[in-house]
Amino acid sequence: MKKCQHCGAPLQDGDRFCQACGAEQLPEEESKKRICPECGKWIQADGKFCPFCGSELPEMDDDEPVIDEATGTETFVHKHREPVRDEEPPRSPQPMERPVMTGRPTPPPFQEPPFYVRYRKGIITAVVVLILAVAAAVAFHFYGSRSSGDYVKDAVSLSQQLSSENESVTDTAKRLSQKSKGDDVDSLVKDLGKSRKNVEKMAKNYQPKNIPDQYASDDQAIREVMRDQMAMYDTAIAIAENPKDDAISEKLDDLRDEVQKAKKTARTIKVPGADFTGAVDGDNLVSYLEKYVSVQTKPDETPQPEVKADPDKQVLSSYASSKDLFNDDIGKLAGDINAYLSNHPDFKGTREFTSRANTLYIQMSKTRNQLENDTSIDNTAMKYKLDALFQAEQDRIRGLYDGVSASQRGQDYRPGFQRGQAASNRYDKLNDEWNRL
Incomplete structure (x- = not known):
């Protein structure tokens, strides 16, 4: 029952x-x-x-x-x-x-239900909040990386477009130096103005949505490089339009100074893969315009042989200015390396110095190639002396690079630095000879 x-x-x-x-x-x-x-x-x-x-x-x-x-x-x-x-x-x-x-x-x-049963709602809520927080952090990480990657990608693309435009301007100046008069000259002068407008259009369209904090100063330098590039082309157009102007020598000097200033700014940009020096590398542009001016102002009588040396030295002076800028950059790099070494036993904790040295080496290689292929220079002796100076600078950079990279591998950095110092001594001797020419 x-x-x-x-x-x-x-x-x-x-x-x-x-x-x-x-x-x-x-x-x-x-x-x-x-x-x-x-x-x-x-x-x-x-x-x-x-x-x-x-x-x-x-x-x-x-x-x-x-x-x-x-x-x-x-x-x-x-x-x-x-x-x-x-x-x-x-x-x-x-x-x-x-x-x-x-x-x-x-x-x-009576025994109470377990903790996870009594507070299961709170536990579930806490887990959901934690998952959402982790998801937000992951999303922010990848979004930040993507935004940074997008900025770098856009900067690299812009540097390539500006460099391509500068190559077009240099080619136009080269063809201009081979002409003396006629409709072809007017057409080439218009080409210079067209290239200037293209750069101006790129500058107006350059409006990145997100500029990562680490590239804020680089972004300002990029904008300055585009302004410098337009200023270079304005001066080049003024020279091409009126090669017989009484102040033509001053205009050529202004163009040479603008080129060196723009190159110095471009070298401060550290965006990976973006080389803006090609956008304002106007050494050849100056050389071709100087040759064009000399043809336009050439007197009917046969020029005296001794007059030839001065134009060559003027053309080479733009390369010499680049050489001096490179020397300043190398000196700053060496100073930063010594300052780092005074507070650290080796270079295992940094990759900055090898990256800077590699960038400088590539830029000098480009300048040396331009110097070698510059057909407007008749004085080969001076050309070779200047090339030897660039070679000494590259050897100095190589010594610094080898010393730092050896230390990163756990080896002694001193042999590389000693080779760099020997190259520096050789540069000083060659540079004294160059300044006496």
Whole structure:
């Protein structure tokens, strides 16, 4: 016969409410709890061993209480045991006293659900917030990298376009130097103006949406290079339009100064892969325009042979100015290397100096190639002396590069620096000879 889950009074089959206490009879569930007779903790009623103390659990007595985990109420219904059939006739409902347990420890308060069950909503919320924060951080990282990458990509593309335009201007000046008069000259002068407008258009369209902080100063230098490039072309156009101007020599000197100033600014730009020196490398432009002016102003009588040396020296002076700029850059690099070495035992923690040395070496190689291919220079002796100066500068750069890179590999930096110092001494000697010419 079934008994009430609350008071233990007999129930008839199908009774939903106890006639003795009026309590509703709930379905049995697998989450019923009993007390471990050894450690006194609430455990699963159907278990064979206590998960806390490991003791083997005896069969439940009829008077052993069971607690419903869902409601927290005690019952005496043991699902794993057959109900005891009561052969006695039904008695009138009487309140039953709760049986007194003997020989068992006093049951503790009902064991609360685990921490992760009680606070699962808060835990889930915290996990979701953490995931969103990590996702935002990752997105920001990749967005920042992409933005930085986009800026570098745009800067490299712009440097290539400006360099291509400068090559076109130089080629126009070269063809201009081969003409003396006629419609072809007017057409070439117009080409110079067209190239100037192209650079102006690129400068107006240069509006990067996001400039990374590490390239803020480089971005200002890029804008200055474009302004310098337009100023160079303005002066070149003025020379080409009126080669017989009384102040033509001053204009040529102005153009030469503009070229050197622009190249110095371009060398400060450190955006990876972007070489803006090609955009303002106007040494050949000056040489071709000087030759064009000399042809336009050439007198009818045969020129005196001794006059030839001065024009060559004027053409070479633009290359000499580049040589001096390179020497300043090398001196600054050497000073920075020595300052770093005074506070560090080696160069394993930096890649700055090898990168700067490599950039300078490439720029000098380009200048030497231009000097070698410049057909407007007739005085080959002076040309070779200037080329030897560039060679000494490159050897000095190579020595600095070798010393730093050897230190980065755990080797001694002194042999490389000694070779660089020897090249520096050779440069000083050659430069003194050049200045006496």
